[in-house]
Amino acid sequence: MASKLIAIVAGVGPGTGASVARKFSKNYPVVLLARKPENFESLAKEINSSGGKAIGISTDVSDEASLKNAVETIKKEFGNDVAAAAAIFNASGGFLRKPFLEVPPEVFAQSLAVSATGGILFSQSFLPLLLNGVKQKSEHPPSLIFTGATASVKSNAQMASFATGKWALRALSQSLAREFGPQGVHVAHAIIDGVIDIPRTREWLKDLPVEAKLSADGIANDYWWLHTQPVTNFTWEIDLRPAIEKW
Amino acid sequence: MASKLIAIVAGVGPGTGASVARKFSKNYPVVLLARKPENFESLAKEINSSGGKAIGISTDVSDEASLKNAVETIKKEFGNDVAAAAAIFNASGGFLRKPFLEVPPEVFAQSLAVSATGGILFSQSFLPLLLNGVKQKSEHPPSLIFTGATASVKSNAQMASFATGKWALRALSQSLAREFGPQGVHVAHAIIDGVIDIPRTREWLKDLPVEAKLSADGIANDYWWLHTQPVTNFTWEIDLRPAIEKW
Amino acid sequence: MASKLIAIVAGVGPGTGASVARKFSKNYPVVLLARKPENFESLAKEINSSGGKAIGISTDVSDEASLKNAVETIKKEFGNDVAAAAAIFNASGGFLRKPFLEVPPEVFAQSLAVSATGGILFSQSFLPLLLNGVKQKSEHPPSLIFTGATASVKSNAQMASFATGKWALRALSQSLAREFGPQGVHVAHAIIDGVIDIPRTREWLKDLPVEAKLSADGIANDYWWLHTQPVTNFTWEIDLRPAIEKW
Amino acid sequence: MASKLIAIVAGVGPGTGASVARKFSKNYPVVLLARKPENFESLAKEINSSGGKAIGISTDVSDEASLKNAVETIKKEFGNDVAAAAAIFNASGGFLRKPFLEVPPEVFAQSLAVSATGGILFSQSFLPLLLNGVKQKSEHPPSLIFTGATASVKSNAQMASFATGKWALRALSQSLAREFGPQGVHVAHAIIDGVIDIPRTREWLKDLPVEAKLSADGIANDYWWLHTQPVTNFTWEIDLRPAIEKW
Numbered sequence: 001m002a003s004k005l006i007a008i009v010a011g012v013g014p015g016t017g018a019s020v021a022r023k024f025s026k027n028y029p030v031v032l033l034a035r036k037p038e039n040f041e042s043l044a045k046e047i048n049s050s051g052g053k054a055i056g057i058s059t060d061v062s063d064e065a066s067l068k069n070a071v072e073t074i075k076k077e078f079g080n081d082v083a084a085a086a087a088i089f090n091a092s093g094g095f096l097r098k099p100f101l102e103v104p105p106e107v108f109a110q111s112l113a114v115s116a117t118g119g120i121l122f123s124q125s126f127l128p129l130l131l132n133g134v135k136q137k138s139e140h141p142p143s144l145i146f147t148g149a150t151a152s153v154k155s156n157a158q159m160a161s162f163a164t165g166k167w168a169l170r171a172l173s174q175s176l177a178r179e180f181g182p183q184g185v186h187v188a189h190a191i192i193d194g195v196i197d198i199p200r201t202r203e204w205l206k207d208l209p210v211e212a213k214l215s216a217d218g219i220a221n222d223y224w225w226l227h228t229q230p231v232t233n234f235t236w237e238i239d240l241r242p243a244i245e246k247w
Numbered sequence: 248m249a250s251k252l253i254a255i256v257a258g259v260g261p262g263t264g265a266s267v268a269r270k271f272s273k274n275y276p277v278v279l280l281a282r283k284p285e286n287f288e289s290l291a292k293e294i295n296s297s298g299g300k301a302i303g304i305s306t307d308v309s310d311e312a313s314l315k316n317a318v319e320t321i322k323k324e325f326g327n328d329v330a331a332a333a334a335i336f337n338a339s340g341g342f343l344r345k346p347f348l349e350v351p352p353e354v355f356a357q358s359l360a361v362s363a364t365g366g367i368l369f370s371q372s373f374l375p376l377l378l379n380g381v382k383q384k385s386e387h388p389p390s391l392i393f394t395g396a397t398a399s400v401k402s403n404a405q406m407a408s409f410a411t412g413k414w415a416l417r418a419l420s421q422s423l424a425r426e427f428g429p430q431g432v433h434v435a436h437a438i439i440d441g442v443i444d445i446p447r448t449r450e451w452l453k454d455l456p457v458e459a460k461l462s463a464d465g466i467a468n469d470y471w472w473l474h475t476q477p478v479t480n481f482t483w484e485i486d487l488r489p490a491i492e493k494w
Numbered sequence: 495m496a497s498k499l500i501a502i503v504a505g506v507g508p509g510t511g512a513s514v515a516r517k518f519s520k521n522y523p524v525v526l527l528a529r530k531p532e533n534f535e536s537l538a539k540e541i542n543s544s545g546g547k548a549i550g551i552s553t554d555v556s557d558e559a560s561l562k563n564a565v566e567t568i569k570k571e572f573g574n575d576v577a578a579a580a581a582i583f584n585a586s587g588g589f590l591r592k593p594f595l596e597v598p599p600e601v602f603a604q605s606l607a608v609s610a611t612g613g614i615l616f617s618q619s620f621l622p623l624l625l626n627g628v629k630q631k632s633e634h635p636p637s638l639i640f641t642g643a644t645a646s647v648k649s650n651a652q653m654a655s656f657a658t659g660k661w662a663l664r665a666l667s668q669s670l671a672r673e674f675g676p677q678g679v680h681v682a683h684a685i686i687d688g689v690i691d692i693p694r695t696r697e698w699l700k701d702l703p704v705e706a707k708l709s710a711d712g713i714a715n716d717y718w719w720l721h722t723q724p725v726t727n728f729t730w731e732i733d734l735r736p737a738i739e740k741w
Numbered sequence: 742m743a744s745k746l747i748a749i750v751a752g753v754g755p756g757t758g759a760s761v762a763r764k765f766s767k768n769y770p771v772v773l774l775a776r777k778p779e780n781f782e783s784l785a786k787e788i789n790s791s792g793g794k795a796i797g798i799s800t801d802v803s804d805e806a807s808l809k810n811a812v813e814t815i816k817k818e819f820g821n822d823v824a825a826a827a828a829i830f831n832a833s834g835g836f837l838r839k840p841f842l843e844v845p846p847e848v849f850a851q852s853l854a855v856s857a858t859g860g861i862l863f864s865q866s867f868l869p870l871l872l873n874g875v876k877q878k879s880e881h882p883p884s885l886i887f888t889g890a891t892a893s894v895k896s897n898a899q900m901a902s903f904a905t906g907k908w909a910l911r912a913l914s915q916s917l918a919r920e921f922g923p924q925g926v927h928v929a930h931a932i933i934d935g936v937i938d939i940p941r942t943r944e945w946l947k948d949l950p951v952e953a954k955l956s957a958d959g960i961a962n963d964y965w966w967l968h969t970q971p972v973t974n975f976t977w978e979i980d981l982r983p984a985i986e987k988w
Binding site: 064099100101105108109112116117120121123124127128151154155156157158159160163164165166167168169170171172174175176178179180 | 311346347348352355356359363364367368370371374375398401402403404405406407410411412413414415416417418419421422423425426427
């Protein structure tokens with residue numbers, strides 16, 4: 001029965017998402033969701049060739065039909081009664097750090113589409129599988145984890161196109177924590193406050209000491225810790241930053 | 248020159264919006280925006296017949312073209328160099344207080360369309376007029392005021408369809424306050440925490456003492472107070488609730 | 495009957511406290527509390543000679559006996575049934591912006607003594623007079639207003655000796671707002687976020703434009719506005735900063 | 742060298758403090774601080790007889806001299822160059838849930854003495870030992886962890902005597918996190934939101950399901966997790982509540 005417990009990770013670029021997927025793949029088959037196959041293909045291969053199991057599904061989390069298709073694909077692969085141990089929403093819309101009047105409405109639209117609408121549709125798609133996990137008495141309470149940012153709690157000048165979506169996502173996570181905690185699903189929100197040390201930022205960060213850079217693997221460990229909290233001790237929110245960080 | 252300073256109020260139903268429009272019409276011609284003409288027609292008549300000036304423009308704040316049309320109509324009426332003393336965003340999308348998995352995605356979409364996208368498009372449309380007001384050295388700093396709710400800071404179970412939009416709107420207001428305050432525009436956010444005594448709620452509230460009901464005219468007074476704060480004393484956020492209110 | 499309504503202001507140095515006292519003296523006899531007579535003497539003289547009424551009482555708000563003495567002096571002056579329209583706590587303990595391990599425990603003790611204990615004792619001393627004001631049906635709801643600071647909501651490095659007291663004071667104000675609002679007393683907290691333009695800071699601020707400096711008279715106006723809010727529209731918290739302020 | 746790394750726990754009653762001490766005693770000799778010896782004697786015995794090492798020191802954290810004595814006792818026991826891997830402040834002053842005007846000033850004084858002053862003096866006493874731990878390159882970053890409560894972020898009516906101290910403690914922890922994080926010490930604050938299942942509350946909670954009761958051992962696990970976070974991933978604040986909890 002436990003074999004039917006899967007983990008779903010949305011937003012698996014080369015950073016946090018990949019680390020989280022690797023971490024959870026040690027215990028569960030993982031489903032990797034990303035719009036572009038190149039974002040999950042090599043990761044799926046890596047996991048599958050190192051003893052885990054991963055499938056990637058090209059998915060646009062802001063599109064209801066695309067998520068329905070993802071759920072169907074999952075059921076085809078893992079059975080109609082598939083249950084989830086974890087669903088991790090790590091997707092983020094783009095944004096533009098520019099004077100407000102120079103940011104095209106499309107940028108806001110896209111940010112809201114991914115961070116807000118994406119979070120909502122992702123949750124509506126996978127909460128039924130997480131509730132199945134509760135019924136199957138999964139070892140750890142099924143977990144729905146959202147990746148936030150500094151901009152989830154602070155909305156700086158010229159950052160509105162990022163913050164509007166991120167605040168909406170945080171609101172979603174808080175409401176869901178209150179509604180689904182009593183049903184046995186652990187809903188959590190992580191405020192990632194700092195620059196993550198990933199391939200894209202590595203060159204830029206290269207002169208900084210290690211304690212000034214957030215570790216993506218570290219974030220994955222923390223998500224795993226959240227996942228393993230028992231029903232007696234649920235954390236809704238954690239913040240995460242490197243030791244050397246001005247905040 | 249002062250005659251060109253107008254106030255724009257979006258979301259003029261029979262409650263707060265109408266009170267705010269009446270209050271600001273004592274000093275400025277007011278532009279009333281609502282989707283349905285029946286929401287502004289009698290109010291415009293009332294203001295026009297009592298010595299003020301008001302025009303209503305049927306506008307969907309979630310629709311860029313509709314707002315462009317509103318701006319054009321305003322310029323036709325008040326001149327291309329029209330300036331605004333105040334722009335007040337009082338619109339709110341509908342929501343459904345139901346278990347999350349029973350709320351249709353359309354409800355979330357509409358809430359985000361009005362509260363988040365609407366707030367963004369409204370701000371992009373009228374900040375140029377407010378900045379014109381700064382240039383014209385308006386008596387009071389031009390003000391952009393957003394109406395929030397309890398759900399702007401607390402996201403309760405089954406309230407996600409309301410809170411997601413409202414948190415996004417609050418994020419917008421904070422970012423704009425930081426960006427446009429230094430340019431002379433006063434951006435503020437009001438957390439309306441309690442049931443407002445308006446025709447729609449009157450029957451329901453009739454057994455409560457007066458100090459348990461928020462006054463819409465009182466809110467309008469508070470918005471006017473925000474508007475009259477000088478550049479030396481800007482408030483970004485106030486909360487408002489009746490004396491008898493559990494919070 | 496209205497003649498018995500007084501306003502009490504604690505912490506009347508040459509800045510905010512003096513402005514607040516002047517403002518409230520237009521409507522009420524004011525009682526000025528400060529440890530050192532030189533902090534209220536000239537202000538009392540100024541108010542008394544310009545048509546108002548003011549008495550100063552040398553008081554240490556961190557000392558229960560000293561506050562008891564102040565209450566007795568007030569009753570001797572205004573009668574045993576004296577009622578208060580407003581009590582404003584504007585006192586602040588000193589602090590040291592230094593590495594934590596270099597701040598002597600006495601500095602923390604003094605900050606807590608004034609900001610925390612002082613706020614508590616001041617409230618216990620004057621809430622009975624404010625409740626008398628409710629009974630006397632004062633024109634405006636009797637108001638208990640606390641002066642906070644940036645450090646009331648953000649505790650920066652090396653600022654613990656200031657923030658600990660200020661967070662405690664904010665906690666006090668929130669609890670009292672919830673307990674005494676339903677009894678008709680309006681409890682409010684103002685987050686003063688910026689440098690106030692007062693004699694002590696004038697030289698230092700002289701090159702800044704006016705919109706970069708908080709006005710003490712402006713703060714007094716805002717406190718007066720809080721005081722005049724009716725029972726239908728109580729604000730617990732406002733923030734106040736100059737238009738040009740990084741936050 | 743590692744043998745010189747100790748953990749200090751203040752506030753070891755029969756609940757969270759004891760669980761935390763047991764947990765950390767698996768890796769470090771633990772120093773148990775409590776005012777009354779009966780609060781640490783049996784716990785010290787238990788730890789010592791099960792392969793760990795514990796010493797208890799009768800200490801009043803609100804008294805500078807008492808803490809100085811504790812530090813001296815520790816140095817006598819573990820050497821002058823003793824270093825700490827963890828210092829956990831779990832003490833709390835008493836409080837009275839009563840109408841504000843019925844709470845004697847002594848109750849507030851005692852709450853502030855323990856939660857605020859106690860937190861400050863504890864931190865000043867043991868940060869030097871934690872910084873020693875950084876120098877000794879302890880396996881996990883030396884950690885200073887504070888136990889908070891619901892009342893650390895929400896100050897309800899009649900709860901001021903608890904909240905004032907707890908808000909002050911949270912302010913302290915935030916300032917210290919910002920100052921000492923960059924120096925390698927991990928400062929964290931845990932918001933314990935719910936009733937902990939300990940001997941004192943057991944009778945009262947006996948009809949509740951397990952998922953409605955916070956586990957003290959669970960809290961200890963979470964503190965241990967905080968302690969093991971690497972310098973790349975510091976959490977300042979977590980909240981902890983049982984799955985079934987209204988918040």
